[in-house]
Amino acid sequence: MSVDGYLEAFRSQGRIVVVGASLAGLRAAEALRDEGFTGTLTMIGDEPHEPYDRPPLSKQVLLGKVPPDHTALPRRRLVDAEWRLGVAATGLDLAAKRVQLSDGDSVEYDRLLITTGVRARPWPRELEAELDGVFVLRTRDDATRLHHRLKAGPRGVLVIGAGFTGSEIASACRERGLSVTVAERGAAPLVGALGGVVGEVAAELQRSHGVDLRCGVQVTGLEGDAAGRVRTAHFSDGAAVEAEVVVVALGATRNTEWLADSGLGAGPRGIACDAGCRAFDVRGIVTDDVFVAGDVARSPHPLFGYQFLSLEHWGNAVAQAEIAAHNMVSASTDRRPHLWMPSFWSAQFGVNIKSVGVPPMADQIIVTQGSLAEHRFTAAYGHQGRIIAAVTFDQAKWLDFYESEIERAAPFPPEFPTVDRRPEGMQPVPAGFPDPSLPSHGPTVTLSGHSPTDRRITFTPRRA
Amino acid sequence: MRLVVDLNRCQGYAQCAFLAPDVFTMHGDEALMYDPQPDDEQRRNVRRAAEACPVRAITVEYGDGAPAAGTAGASRVG
Ligand SMILES: Cc1cc2nc3c(=O)[nH]c(=O)nc-3n(C[C@H](O)[C@H](O)[C@H](O)COP(=O)(O)OP(=O)(O)OC[C@H]3O[C@@H](n4cnc5c(N)ncnc54)[C@H](O)[C@@H]3O)c2cc1C
Numbered sequence: 143m144s145v146d147g148y149l150e151a152f153r154s155q156g157r158i159v160v161v162g163a164s165l166a167g168l169r170a171a172e173a174l175r176d177e178g179f180t181g182t183l184t185m186i187g188d189e190p191h192e193p194y195d196r197p198p199l200s201k202q203v204l205l206g207k208v209p210p211d212h213t214a215l216p217r218r219r220l221v222d223a224e225w226r227l228g229v230a231a232t233g234l235d236l237a238a239k240r241v242q243l244s245d246g247d248s249v250e251y252d253r254l255l256i257t258t259g260v261r262a263r264p265w266p267r268e269l270e271a272e273l274d275g276v277f278v279l280r281t282r283d284d285a286t287r288l289h290h291r292l293k294a295g296p297r298g299v300l301v302i303g304a305g306f307t308g309s310e311i312a313s314a315c316r317e318r319g320l321s322v323t324v325a326e327r328g329a330a331p332l333v334g335a336l337g338g339v340v341g342e343v344a345a346e347l348q349r350s351h352g353v354d355l356r357c358g359v360q361v362t363g364l365e366g367d368a369a370g371r372v373r374t375a376h377f378s379d380g381a382a383v384e385a386e387v388v389v390v391a392l393g394a395t396r397n398t399e400w401l402a403d404s405g406l407g408a409g410p411r412g413i414a415c416d417a418g419c420r421a422f423d424v425r426g427i428v429t430d431d432v433f434v435a436g437d438v439a440r441s442p443h444p445l446f447g448y449q450f451l452s453l454e455h456w457g458n459a460v461a462q463a464e465i466a467a468h469n470m471v472s473a474s475t476d477r478r479p480h481l482w483m484p485s486f487w488s489a490q491f492g493v494n495i496k497s498v499g500v501p502p503m504a505d506q507i508i509v510t511q512g513s514l515a516e517h518r519f520t521a522a523y524g525h526q527g528r529i530i531a532a533v534t535f536d537q538a539k540w541l542d543f544y545e546s547e548i549e550r551a552a553p554f555p556p557e558f559p560t561v562d563r564r565p566e567g568m569q570p571v572p573a574g575f576p577d578p579s580l581p582s583h584g585p586t587v588t589l590s591g592h593s594p595t596d597r598r599i600t601f602t603p604r605r606a
Numbered sequence: 607m608r609l610v611v612d613l614n615r616c617q618g619y620a621q622c623a624f625l626a627p628d629v630f631t632m633h634g635d636e637a638l639m640y641d642p643q644p645d646d647e648q649r650r651n652v653r654r655a656a657e658a659c660p661v662r663a664i665t666v667e668y669g670d671g672a673p674a675a676g677t678a679g680a681s682r683v684g
């Protein structure tokens with residue numbers, strides 16, 4: 143049979159299995175049907191819920207404005223799939239093209255899409271993590287539990303880790319009138335994602351909203367009372383903080399353990415794939431029937447030195463799912479590359495924070511509009527003389543312009559005049575990212591080098 | 607009825623908050639917050655809001671089998 147003949151038969155009668163039934167999985171399934179795939183589609187998800195949206199969990203839901211179970215994602219179209227929810231994939235046999243399931247069953251595929259995302263990194267000391275009152279926030283069920291406890295008005299909340307999720311949780315707690323301590327190992331909140339200059343603004347925002355922010359410290363231990371409820375947290379500087387609720391916001395771990403012996407290039411930093419979303423195997427050879435999308439993927443980006451990027455961004459999950467779906471049912475010459483411009487937003491302390499590009503790659507930053515002191519500004523990030531990222535605080539309307547500058551590799555510092563440029567924006571300054579060789583839980587974009595088969599947890603020096 | 611807003615695309619123009627104030631609200635100057643599962647009586651308002659959004663950032667599933675409006679989350683580049 144010719145290859146074209148195969149594709150036609152596959153498109154009409156093939157079997158596609160999607161593992162991971164969340165944002166990326168759902169949008170891929172819809173796109174597959176949009177692309178005219180009429181074969182069988184099986185969706186495997188270990189959560190019992192139909193796909194729901196996570197960003198509201200740390201925002202509307204914690205504020206009590208939206209019940210946790212009101213977050214199901216709207217469908218763009220009917221997908222006509224077999225949904226196997228509450229069942230985890232536990233293994234993959236690449237040769238037999240078969241996925242093993244936790245209920246003992248297995249499903250065969252002609253093409254597989256992996257969208258297993260990430261999970262919250264738990265508090266590393268197990269006994270302490272089990273104390274009543276210690277939470278993480280990644281799933282709807284996490285949000286239900288945490289919201290329930292916050293509603294009861296705990297006397298003190300401690301948030302460990304001031305990345306985006308931790309900062310948003312702290313913001314919601316303050317808005318609820320709860321007293322909050324935030325402990326951050328780095329020099330400032332968001333420092334891993336946005337650098338020290340912008341991190342300082344985030345620190346000011348937290349403090350001006352009444353957060354007891356402690357940077358440059360680590361929580362060394364959690365202590366419970368006789369009933370097993372968390373009461374006290376001990377810090378590396380000798381301080382002790384009383385808290386009835388502790389939220390561990392130390393970043394995420396990729397859900398790749400189930401692929402450990404599969405022969406795919408999957409590890410703690412995700413699953414490596416090419417620009418067409420095809421997974422690499424451990425030999426560094428690209429597969430033609432296994433595709434990856436969303437938070438679990440690492441894919442190379444031409445605008446950022448062809449390094450593999452791991453993105454924990456809502457928009458990336460959607461865009462990559464669409465590309466993966468298209469490529470799964472298209473001939474090789476009709477395939478498209480995933481060239482999405484990294485973009486994300488965060489809402490905290492009443493400020494709309496948005497970013498395009500890859501800030502952690504930058505060595506310098508310049509405030510091109512507005513003012514850091516007013517918490518309303520646009521900052522451009524530079525790497526070796528070109529713009530590679532921009533961040534706005536309550537100035538989202540300018541971001542599209544910077545996005546086009548990044549796409550055309552425009553020079554840094556920017557040569558264009560801007561409205562509302564202040565004295566502080568006349569000269570670029572160091573962007574202030576922490577040493578990338580030190581582990582950090584902050585960034586939502588991780589540059590993870592050039593090797594498709596890298597399975598170790600190592601951090602690539604930013605200026606390698 | 608379910609909806610989601612692509613907040614990468616959203617420019618904070620607040621047209622939606624004007625047309626369906628019980629569903630979309632501005633939080634601070636620029637951050638949009640919304641109810642992802644509004645009551646059915648909001649249907650008219652939500653439809654008008656989704657249609658008025660200048661960047662088509664709002665995807666709605668009306669729950670009546672009609673195709674979802676908007677293009678939220680479609681790839682922006684490439
Ligand atoms: C609280 C919170 C707030 C956020 N806020 C923002 C924001 O403001 N802006 C932004 O850009 N992004 C935000 N994000 C990130 C965004 O939600 C993610 O980028 C997005 O959910 C990624 O989608 P995904 O489908 O790739 O992965 P996920 O949503 O992680 O889904 C993966 C799914 O696969 C399942 N799974 C894992 N292993 C298996 C297995 N072996 N078998 C079967 N199923 C499995 C998981 O349980 C999960 O349901 C936020 C995330 C959280 C948690």
Ligand code: SF4
Binds near residue numbers: 618659661663
């Ligand atoms: S109308 Fe559209 S762009 Fe304006 S705030 Fe609403 S969603 Fe955002």
